[in-house]
Amino acid sequence: MMRTYKFLMRPTVGQTIALGEMLRDHCSLYNGALQERRDAYRHVSKTSVKYGQQSAQLKEIRAFDPERQGRWSFCSQQATLRRLDKAFTAFFRRIKAGEKPGYPRFRGVGRFDTVEFPRDGSGCRWDSTPHDPVTRVRFQAVGHVRVNQHRPVIGKVKTISVRREGSRWYVLLAAEQPIPEPLPKTGSVVGIDLGVANFLADSNGGFVPNPRYSRNAAARLDAAQQALSRCKPRSKRRHKAVERVASVHRKVRRQRQDHAHKTALGLVRDYDVVAHEDLKIRNMSKAPAPKPDPDKPGSFLPNGATAKAGLNRSIADAGWGVFLTILSAKAESAGREMIAVDPRNTSRRCPRCGHTARENRPTQEKFHCVACAHSAHADTVGALNVLRAGLARREAQLA
Ligand SMILES: [Zn+2]
Structure with a gap:
């Protein structure tokens, strides 16, 4: 199985500049390739340019601009072109499915934050100085960057990515690991009901209250956003205010993830089988349809959008999607079973x-x-019913 690690990097001032240039150059490669696809589609009798053709031009692009494009690794540039290709594939798939997708967009330099290296050793090297007590990762044309490696990396590193979040830089590793030994069986099963008032209720009558991190951070977020709105464009002060807003969001995201990890770990330790609702959060979060006023054309009746927005906020706050993803990953590596049932x-x-x-x-x-x-309690009843439906489904599958 693959596992991802994320470590904070500690680049020097010079390395920070070089990393910024790396993002900028990959961004312009991405935008250039996008432009080419657009032009080909619009002007040259609706032909489309494929990834293979664009990748074949890389050599020329690098030779044409050795100062900028030429210094980065071939593999990472291919990965950027592949990312564009993925965006187009998703775009066409959604057209086929009858949806209304947005055309892949040009990315501003500030919105292009990741560069991938598909292979360790090609353009980058993890743990580049193995005898040094400090872990470093080496990037071509950037140098050996210090890494805050807060946990050991198990398995063989396959891919490496650089990511910018605000003013911080992270390195992401995907490592191939053997599937760990399953946890010993406990002989217990559980059903869970995910909610708003209670983050989680289980079929044994237990509750995990909703921590509501974003509500707690709302005042700080408002203050930070107000301060931001008062800043002059492109000023140093504005840059700092943007950082401040990002850091409030970052903290909420981390708190939510931490809470999800701990809750999921508890369930995986205690139960062999976890039944949960198959939540169509996406559908639940959809905005209600506008209601036109029959008496006054052009105006609208109240449709409950504000109330729904409040609920949406709570749904987002509860972070069910994140939680279920984490839970299923933990269940997989512990050899536990998860069953999704119709809610x-x-x-x-x-x-x-x-x-x-x-x-x-x-x-x-x-x-x-x-x-x-x-x-x-209604949530306990919900969890009991989820468990019952889950066990029935499991029996049907085993039979
Ligand atoms: Zn009854």
Whole structure:
């Protein structure tokens, strides 16, 4: 299995400039290749340029501009062209599927933040000075950059990427690892219900409250954004204010990830099988359709968009998508099983008698069966139903 590591780099002033140039030159390569594809499509009788043709021109491009393009590694430039190719493939796939995709865009220098090196040893070298106590990664035309390696890298490093986040630089490694030994069986199974008030409720009656990190950071974010809005364009002060906004976002992202990792680890340790709702968060987050006012053409009736925006914020806050991704990765490496079930009626069905009705749930929190008078916390009931559906599905698959 592949595993990704992300380490902070500590470039010198000169190296920082060189890394910036590396991004700038790869960005202009990306934009140039995009321009070529656009021109070919518009003017030359709707032909399309493919990755292979663009990659074949790399040699000439490098020879034409040895000062800039010529100094970076061939492999990394190919990777950048492949990224463009991927953007086009996704664009055409979405057209075919009848969606309305945006045409791949030109990237501003400030929006092009990653360069990939598809192979360790080609244009870059991880742990370039193995006898030095400080880990360093070497990039062609940049030099040996110090790395804050906060954990050991297990397995063979396959690909290396450089990423800029604000004023920080990171190196990302993808390493090939053998599949670890599965954890010993516990003999327990669990169903989970992901929510807003409670981040997670399990079928045993346990709860993990929603930490609401972004709500806690909202005041700091508002202050930082206000300060930013007062700055003059392109001033040093504005640059700092941008950094400040980014750092608030970064902190929330990290807190959310940390929380997701810890919660997921607890589940993977305790249970052999985890059943969860198959959340179509994307659909739930969609903006409600505008309601035109029949009396006044051109104006609109309230459609609940503001209320929905509040809910969206909570959904985003809860970070369910991130959590399920982390949980399935941990489950895979621990040899645990995950089952996704259809969430319909999981909050309305009575776990004791099976009676399914909307009236069973008088409030957001309470479940009270109108047939048998069973009552419990609504989220616990949801988790129990998820577990039941998950086990039924599993049995059907095994049979
Ligand atoms: Zn009942």
